[in-house]
Amino acid sequence: MDDHAPLSPSPTRGGAGEPAGPAVLVEHLSKDFDGLRAVDDVSFRIESGRIFGLLGPNGAGKSTTLAMLATLLPPTSGTARINGFEIAGDPDGVRRSIGIVFQDQSLDEELTARENMDFHGRLYHVPAAVRRQRIDELLALVGLAERQRSLVKTFSGGMRRRLEIARGLLHRPRVLFLDEPTLGLDPQTRNLLWGYIERLRDEQRITMILTTHYMEEADRLCDEVAVIDRGRIIAAGAPETLKEEVGEDTVTLATSDNEAVLERVRVLSAVRRAEISGDAIQVDLDRAEAHIAELVNCATAAGASISAVNVHTPTLEDVFLRLTGRTIREEEAGGRDRMRMARRMWRR
Amino acid sequence: MDAVYTIWLRNVKRYLRSRSRIVGSLGMPLFFLVILGFGLNSVVTDSHMRGGYVGFIVPGIVAMSVLFTAVFSGIQIIWDKQFGFLKETLVAPVSRLSIMLGQTFGGATAALIQGFIILVLSLFLGLKVPGAAGFLVALGFMILIGVAFTAFGIAIASRMEDMHGFQLIMNFVIFPIFGLSGALFPIDRLPLWLRSLTYADPLTYGVEGIRYGLSGTATIPPLASLGALAAFAVAMVGIGAWLFRNVRS
Numbered sequence: 001m002d003d004h005a006p007l008s009p010s011p012t013r014g015g016a017g018e019p020a021g022p023a024v025l026v027e028h029l030s031k032d033f034d035g036l037r038a039v040d041d042v043s044f045r046i047e048s049g050r051i052f053g054l055l056g057p058n059g060a061g062k063s064t065t066l067a068m069l070a071t072l073l074p075p076t077s078g079t080a081r082i083n084g085f086e087i088a089g090d091p092d093g094v095r096r097s098i099g100i101v102f103q104d105q106s107l108d109e110e111l112t113a114r115e116n117m118d119f120h121g122r123l124y125h126v127p128a129a130v131r132r133q134r135i136d137e138l139l140a141l142v143g144l145a146e147r148q149r150s151l152v153k154t155f156s157g158g159m160r161r162r163l164e165i166a167r168g169l170l171h172r173p174r175v176l177f178l179d180e181p182t183l184g185l186d187p188q189t190r191n192l193l194w195g196y197i198e199r200l201r202d203e204q205r206i207t208m209i210l211t212t213h214y215m216e217e218a219d220r221l222c223d224e225v226a227v228i229d230r231g232r233i234i235a236a237g238a239p240e241t242l243k244e245e246v247g248e249d250t251v252t253l254a255t256s257d258n259e260a261v262l263e264r265v266r267v268l269s270a271v272r273r274a275e276i277s278g279d280a281i282q283v284d285l286d287r288a289e290a291h292i293a294e295l296v297n298c299a300t301a302a303g304a305s306i307s308a309v310n311v312h313t314p315t316l317e318d319v320f321l322r323l324t325g326r327t328i329r330e331e332e333a334g335g336r337d338r339m340r341m342a343r344r345m346w347r348r
Numbered sequence: 349m350d351a352v353y354t355i356w357l358r359n360v361k362r363y364l365r366s367r368s369r370i371v372g373s374l375g376m377p378l379f380f381l382v383i384l385g386f387g388l389n390s391v392v393t394d395s396h397m398r399g400g401y402v403g404f405i406v407p408g409i410v411a412m413s414v415l416f417t418a419v420f421s422g423i424q425i426i427w428d429k430q431f432g433f434l435k436e437t438l439v440a441p442v443s444r445l446s447i448m449l450g451q452t453f454g455g456a457t458a459a460l461i462q463g464f465i466i467l468v469l470s471l472f473l474g475l476k477v478p479g480a481a482g483f484l485v486a487l488g489f490m491i492l493i494g495v496a497f498t499a500f501g502i503a504i505a506s507r508m509e510d511m512h513g514f515q516l517i518m519n520f521v522i523f524p525i526f527g528l529s530g531a532l533f534p535i536d537r538l539p540l541w542l543r544s545l546t547y548a549d550p551l552t553y554g555v556e557g558i559r560y561g562l563s564g565t566a567t568i569p570p571l572a573s574l575g576a577l578a579a580f581a582v583a584m585v586g587i588g589a590w591l592f593r594n595v596r597s
Contacts, residue, residue, distance in 0.1 A: 092441045095440060107432075108358065111358065115361070120436070122350060122354040123351055123354055167436075
């Protein structure tokens with residue numbers, strides 16, 4: 001990951017050719033499958049250089065939305081513009097403006113890493129000299145320079161994903177689509193990939209739209225998320241804002257004398273609410289980490305010993321739970337998903 | 349044009365890399381050539397057959413290996429569909445037609461190489477070397493068979509979800525096309541009902557064309573063969589392109 005090469009400046013960003021306006025603008029997009037509404041009146045906009053997350057359980061309509069934006073699937077109604085191009089009116093313009101990393105692998109395993117890149121560059125009309133230079137840069141960026149002459153079928157799941165990301169960037173798209181980019185990858189590889197994605201945003205100013213049902217992924221990567229459930233966007237905004245709407249942090253404090261400690265805790269200025277719940281004190285407050293010492297001091301002052309402390313910060317999972325009454329995890333292990341995971345495991 | 353070349357290049361690379369496929373596909377044609385050719389050589393005596401029965405069936409076996417390789421190459425896009433690679437191609441800013449043409453020419457190239465190998469091997473089995481012109485005529489017909497039947501394979505693959513139907517297609521479409529083509533028997537003295545079936549088989553014109561190139565004689569006049577096969581190839585490419593237009597990844 002440290003052997004990355006600097007990338008030459010992108011001509012499509014900040015140049016004269018870039019249309020003003022948002023990178024992605026989606027208006028009232030809907031899609032029916034045999035009378036079933038898979039995507040229902042979805043609207044959002046993504047400003048240049050931001051990472052936008054479509055967050056929701058499997059079958060929520062994330063991939064369908066992405067497929068429509070990628071011109072792979074015609075919408076039943078509604079419209080969208082990518083880089084100023086209308087998805088129905090100018091699909092070729094859209095296709096030139098986007099790079100896609102599909103949920104399922106889309107590499108040719110019988111070709112080498114470099115040949116896969118070269119194939120892509122030719123299809124996107126990248127001139128030969130530029131193509132060679134960019135392939136070198138991008139393969140170095142994702143740490144695959146040494147393996148570029150190896151057949152893809154010898155690659156691990158993480159290497160394949162990195163190659164797909166590099167390939168998606170070869171034609172300098174304004175918007176990169178990432179459909180469940182880390183599904184089925186082990187935690188270490190996932191962390192590495194997150195690092196690459198953040199660097200792409202920070203160094204390349206690439207606009208990204210990613211779908212995920214991993215809350216921590218959305219939380220870490222996205223500047224903005226739209227929570228999608230059963231085809232509808234049920235909440236949208238920055239992850240921080242969404243989490244704040246759910247509520248404050250909660251500290252659970254179990255002491256030897258809960259009543260005495262509670263009296264002292266109640267008067268602290270940071271505390272919004274405190275009560276005894278079971279055999280512990282539950283304290284709602286802002287920025288729990290900053291005030292944990294004060295709470296401990298209260299216990300010391302009351303002469304009580306602390307047997308357990310637990311800090312809970314709202315996550316996007318709580319946001320989803322609050323909005324739908326269900327957790328995303330409950331729905332995670334869908335059959336399709338398990339099969340995909342198994343397939344990727346098997347490849348490794 | 350760029351896109352057609354790119355996709356052609358990918359197909360040819362894949363083909364040349366799959367040694368086992370190249371060798372494996374030689375098995376059946378060689379088996380036919382050696383077992384049928386030499387097995388029936390003494391039984392089948394016909395004044396029309398210069399070079400004996402072996403010499404007679406060489407064009408048919410060449411046509412057979414072109415046919416099988418071509419259909420298989422076309423149907424291979426189902427693999428691309430299943431392994432996800434087709435998506436990468438479909439989402440690129442290139443037309444469906446150029447994707448389809450690239451696949452067709454790629455498959456036809458593989459089929460041509462496969463047929464050519466059989467042709468060269470037949471030289472060792474006693475095939476009299478024809479003049480350069482005759483050789484080129486044979487190659488031309490092989491190209492046409494390759495294009496037509498790769499497109500045919502693509503047309504079928506466009507309507508298939510997975511490889512399950514492949515055996516069905518092989519047994520009920522491809523083998524009859526081969527069997528009825530006059531690859532293994534002269535068509536001029538067949539009973540009428542069988543002869544009309546033979547004339548309805550597009551591969552017949554390919555076999556006849558190759559036979560004309562390699563031996564200088566054929567039952568069907570070579571220009572008629574050329575016209576019929578070329579018309580079939582154009583029709584197949586048209587149908588294949590039309591069906592491929594609606595393929596979803």
